[in-house]
Amino acid sequence: MSQALKGIRVIDFTHDQAGPSCTQMLAWLGADVIKIERPPYGDRARRLWNADNPKLDSFFFLLLNSNKRSTVINLRTEDGKEIARRLVRNADIVAENLGPGVMERLGLGYEDVKALNPRVIYASIKGFGSYGPYSGFKCFEPVAQATSGAMSVTGETGGPPLVNGANIGDSGTGMHLTIAILAALVQRNATGRGQLVEVAMQEAVLNLTRVKFTQTLATGKPLERTGNRSATGGWSDLLRCAGNGSNDYVYMTIPPDNPEMFEAMTEVIGRPDLRSDARFATPSARANNGAALTAEIETWTKEREKREVMKAFARRGIVCGAVLDTAEVLADPHLRERETIFDLDHPTRGRFSVIGCPVRLSD
Numbered sequence: 001m002s003q004a005l006k007g008i009r010v011i012d013f014t015h016d017q018a019g020p021s022c023t024q025m026l027a028w029l030g031a032d033v034i035k036i037e038r039p040p041y042g043d044r045a046r047r048l049w050n051a052d053n054p055k056l057d058s059f060f061f062l063l064l065n066s067n068k069r070s071t072v073i074n075l076r077t078e079d080g081k082e083i084a085r086r087l088v089r090n091a092d093i094v095a096e097n098l099g100p101g102v103m104e105r106l107g108l109g110y111e112d113v114k115a116l117n118p119r120v121i122y123a124s125i126k127g128f129g130s131y132g133p134y135s136g137f138k139c140f141e142p143v144a145q146a147t148s149g150a151m152s153v154t155g156e157t158g159g160p161p162l163v164n165g166a167n168i169g170d171s172g173t174g175m176h177l178t179i180a181i182l183a184a185l186v187q188r189n190a191t192g193r194g195q196l197v198e199v200a201m202q203e204a205v206l207n208l209t210r211v212k213f214t215q216t217l218a219t220g221k222p223l224e225r226t227g228n229r230s231a232t233g234g235w236s237d238l239l240r241c242a243g244n245g246s247n248d249y250v251y252m253t254i255p256p257d258n259p260e261m262f263e264a265m266t267e268v269i270g271r272p273d274l275r276s277d278a279r280f281a282t283p284s285a286r287a288n289n290g291a292a293l294t295a296e297i298e299t300w301t302k303e304r305e306k307r308e309v310m311k312a313f314a315r316r317g318i319v320c321g322a323v324l325d326t327a328e329v330l331a332d333p334h335l336r337e338r339e340t341i342f343d344l345d346h347p348t349r350g351r352f353s354v355i356g357c358p359v360r361l362s363d
Contacts, residue, residue, distance in 0.1 A: 002361045005031040008185070010093040011084075012036060012068065013108070015043045017141070017167060018125050018201060019097030020064040021174030026093070026181065027067035028357035034087065035070040042072060056348050063355060075106050084108060089116050093181055097125035100136050110196045120194040121184045123177055129200035139201050144169030148205035153212045156227040173204040232256065235286040237294045238323070241306040247328075250301060250309045252320040256283035264316040269300035 008031040012023040020035075020043075027033040037043050043061060050058030074080040085108075088094050094113055096103050103109045103124075110122045124130070127139020134147075142163045145151045150169075155162040166172075180197040188194055215223045215231070223231065228251065230236040236253035254261045266274045274280050274296060279289040286293055301309050306322040313320045324332060330353045335341045344354045 002028065002357075002359070003030040004361055004363075005029045008032065008092045009090065010034065010095060011087045011091040013094070013096040013098065013103070014125070015097065016045050016048075017060075017064055017170035018173045019095055019177075020045070021167075021171040022123070022125070022177040022181070023068065023095050024064055024066060025175065025178045025357070025359070028359065029361075031093070033068040035065065035068045036075075036084065036087075037070055037072050039072050039074050042070065059349075059352070062346070062349065062352075066354065075108070081107055085116055088113050088120060091117060091120055092185070093121045093123060095123040095177075095181075099138060100126060100130075114194065114196075118193060119188060121181055121188065122194065122196045123181050123184075124196065124198045125173055125177055125201065126198065127201045129203065130198060134202070139169075141167055141169040141201075144173070144201035144205045147202045148209055149212065150205050150209045153209070153223050153225060155225040157225055157229075159225065159227075161225070168208050169201050169205050172208055173199055173201045176204040176207065229290055230255075230287065233287055234258075234283055235262075235290055235293055237290060239294065239301045239309070240298050241301050241309050241322075242304055243306070247323045247325045248306055249323040250306050250313070250320050251323060252297075252313060252318065254283075254286065254318070256287070259283070261318045262286065265297070265313065265318055268312050268316055268318070269297060271296065271300070 005026060008026070010023055010026055010031050010033040012019070012033050012035040014020050014023055014035075015037075023033050023035070035043070041047060043065075045061040045064065046057045047054065048058050049060045050056060073083050075084060084106075088108070094108075096108075104112075110124070113120055113122055126135070127144065128134035128137055128147075139147075142151070145154075145163055145168065146161070148169075150164060151161040154164050177197070177199045180199060184195055184197050212223050212231075215221065228236065228238050230253060232255070234254055234256040236251070238249040238251050241248045241250055252265075254265065262280070263275060266272050274293075278285065280286045280293055304312075310320055310322040329335065330341055332341065340356055340358060341353055342356060343351055345351050
C-alpha cells in the first residue's frame with residue numbers, strides 16, 4: 001500500500017458508500033482513518049445486503065471500509081460530543097456525508113470544527129450541495145443519476161431511462177471529494193489554513209456525464225438513448241458469443257476516424273468482402289446499418305467463447321472487451337496478477353476476495 005499520506009489523520013463521520021469510498025481511498029494512500037460509528041450497531045452499512053449471514057458485517061461494508069480503524073461514539077450525548085471535539089482538534093481532515101443540517105445540529109458543522117482546529121480540511125458530501133433550491137433534499141445513487149442527466153442517456157432506444165450499474169453517484173462522488181481534499185492539503189502547505197470542501201452528488205455525476213451534452217449544445221435538443229450503439233457516428237454493439245449465457249457477449253467499437261479497425265475486423269473473421277459492401281463502406285454507412293453489421297460479425301463470434309473472441313480482436317488493435325460477470329471478474333487472471341483483486345483472511349468472514357486500490361504509485 002502507498003504511504004503518500006502517512007501522518008495525515010482523518011476523522012471519518014461518513015456512512016453508506018459515497019463518503020466511505022472517499023475515506024477508503026485516503027486510507028489506501030496511507031492516511032490514518034478513524035471511522036466514527038453510532039451505537040449500538042455502528043454504520044448501518046454493516047447490515048446492508050448481508051442476507052447470507054445477518055449476524056456478520058456485510059460484504060458491502062467490508063468492501064468500502066478496509067484499512068480504517070473504527071470506534072463507536074454516541075454523538076447525541078454531551079460526553080460523546082466532547083470525545084468527537086477532542087478527536088477533531090488533532091485531525092488533518094474531517095469527512096462527513098450525513099443528511100442536510102445534521103452535523104450542524106450536533107455542534108460539529110464546519111464553523112464549529114474550524115473554531116477548534118483552523119488547519120482542518122472539512123470535507124462534506126451532500127446530495128445537492130449546501131445551498132440552492134434542492135439543498136434540503138436527500139439523495140441516493142439513483143437520484144443523483146436521475147437529476148444529473150445520466151439516467152436520461154442510459155437505456156435502449158424507445159425504452160425508459162435506466163440506472164447505470166456502476167455506482168457513479170456514490171463512489172464517483174467519493175472520488176471527486178478525494179481530489180478536493182488532496183488539493184486543499186496542498187493549499188494548506190502554502191497558507192497554513194484549512195478550509196471547507198464540498199461535493200454535491202448531482203454535480204459529480206453531471207461532471208462524469210458532461211460529454212453527453214455535446215449534441216444539446218450544438219442543436220438545443222436533448223440526447224436520445226441509443227443503447228449499446230455509438231452516438232458519435234461510428235459503429236459499436238454487443239456481439240453474441242458461444243454459450244448463450246446472459247453475459248456471453250463481447251462489446252466492440254469501431255470509431256469513425258479509425259477505419260483500419262474495420263479492415264482488421266474483417267480479416268479476423270475472414271470476411272474481406274465486407275469492405276466492398278456498400279452497407280459498410282464508410283463510417284456513416286456502418287452506423288446507419290449497424291444491426292446488419294452486427295449480424296455479419298456474429299456469424300463468426302457465435303461459434304467462439306467470449307474470451308477467445310476478445311483476444312482475437314484485441315490483438316489486432318480493435319477496441320473490444322468480453323462482458324465479464326461479477327464472479328468472472330473476481331477470478332480474472334489479469335486483475336489477479338496485478339493484485340487489484342486478492343484474497344484476504346478475515347476474523348469472522350473467513351477467506352474472501354477483496355477489490356483493492358486501483359491507484360498505483362511507484363514510491
